[in-house]
Amino acid sequence: MKLTSKGRYAVMALVDLARFDTINPVSLRDISLRQGISLDYLEQIFSKLKKNQIVKSTRGTQGGYILSKKPNEIKLNNILNAVDEKVKTVQCKKESKKGCNGRATKCVTHNLWDELETHINTFFEKKSLQDLLKDNSERVN
Amino acid sequence: MKLTSKGRYAVMALVDLARFDTINPVSLRDISLRQGISLDYLEQIFSKLKKNQIVKSTRGTQGGYILSKKPNEIKLNNILNAVDEKVKTVQCKKESKKGCNGRATKCVTHNLWDELETHINTFFEKKSLQDLLKDNSERVN
DNA sequence: ACATACCTGACTAAAATGGTCAAGTTTAGA
DNA sequence: TCTAAACTTGACCATTTTAGTCAGGTATGT
Numbered sequence: 001m002k003l004t005s006k007g008r009y010a011v012m013a014l015v016d017l018a019r020f021d022t023i024n025p026v027s028l029r030d031i032s033l034r035q036g037i038s039l040d041y042l043e044q045i046f047s048k049l050k051k052n053q054i055v056k057s058t059r060g061t062q063g064g065y066i067l068s069k070k071p072n073e074i075k076l077n078n079i080l081n082a083v084d085e086k087v088k089t090v091q092c093k094k095e096s097k098k099g100c101n102g103r104a105t106k107c108v109t110h111n112l113w114d115e116l117e118t119h120i121n122t123f124f125e126k127k128s129l130q131d132l133l134k135d136n137s138e139r140v141n
Numbered sequence: 142m143k144l145t146s147k148g149r150y151a152v153m154a155l156v157d158l159a160r161f162d163t164i165n166p167v168s169l170r171d172i173s174l175r176q177g178i179s180l181d182y183l184e185q186i187f188s189k190l191k192k193n194q195i196v197k198s199t200r201g202t203q204g205g206y207i208l209s210k211k212p213n214e215i216k217l218n219n220i221l222n223a224v225d226e227k228v229k230t231v232q233c234k235k236e237s238k239k240g241c242n243g244r245a246t247k248c249v250t251h252n253l254w255d256e257l258e259t260h261i262n263t264f265f266e267k268k269s270l271q272d273l274l275k276d277n278s279e280r281v282n
Numbered sequence: 283a284c285a286t287a288c289c290t291g292a293c294t295a296a297a298a299t300g301g302t303c304a305a306g307t308t309t310a311g312a
Numbered sequence: 313t314c315t316a317a318a319c320t321t322g323a324c325c326a327t328t329t330t331a332g333t334c335a336g337g338t339a340t341g342t
Binding site for chain 1: 285288290
């Protein structure tokens with residue numbers, strides 16, 4: 001399982017977007033400056049967010065990104081999946097005749113990681129962008 | 142955050158140990174063969190488990206490892222911490238005057254990762270080796 | 283036309299991962 | 313007492329992932 005900066009950046013950027021896209025599209029440049037994330041890296045991230053229909057883009061001067069849906073309809077789960085931060089805890093070979101570790105049976109921890117995966121996914125499915133906005137409504141930055 | 146093979150191996154090895162240490166210490170060699178984990182790697186893992194008083198060792202012929210406590214007293218949390226698979230989701234610089242990203246404020250997702258961390262830790266604190274033994278009591282391997 | 287901003291893909295330094303290898307020390311049992 | 317089994321320690325390493333950078337584009341509002 002992995003939960004690294006990419007996922008964090010994606011969430012940060014989208015919270016930023018949710019705050020500022022009410023009138024005009026928001027440029028990555030602005031997000032980059034406000035959130036302290038490299039512009040080039042943001043472009044990679046937004047490319048994936050766009051492919052997953054989480055944001056929409058407008059090109060040209062005054063262009064930028066806006067959210068595709070309302071903040072309460074965008075779950076953290078959607079965001080993290082979009083940037084390939086899928087919650088994956090076990091690397092048991094699926095569909096092979098043998099189970100984990102090349103054995104006939106599943107490794108003794110197999111069910112455990114499955115449970116954990118569900119546990120974490122549930123957490124992210126419940127949280128929406130809206131929830132984060134609310135939590136940080138008093139913040140300046 | 143990271144949850145990789147090392148943690149999985151540690152749990153697998155301890156479940157194995159819990160099953161077989163009733164009479165004699167169990168050698169890493171045996172665990173290695175039964176669980177399909179490299180012996181050398183197991184040695185690294187058990188070195189840490191020992192430092193954290195999760196297992197005790199006996200040297201020499203017929204030596205090996207036994208659990209320091211009863212299976213129901215060993216929480217998964219203890220195991221994963223011992224092998225450095227601490228649940229860590231954010232790399233915000235602690236104790237610096239500035240918050241995440243070198244800003245004066247915490248990044249908007251700071252609380253989120255904190256919550257997740259608690260969420261996951263709670264999961265592991267509730268699970269003991271005993272629980273895993275029970276789940277797999279019918280297994281052959 | 284030109285500046286702004288999106289778009290794409292190749293590239294890379296540094297860190298983490300999942301080990302291996304070598305050289306011990308300790309102790310049970312023959 | 314000798315020796316093999318088993319623990320102990322630390323260095324080393326190939327591969328993969330991460331977190332970007334860089335170098336080009338293309339589209340479009342003014």
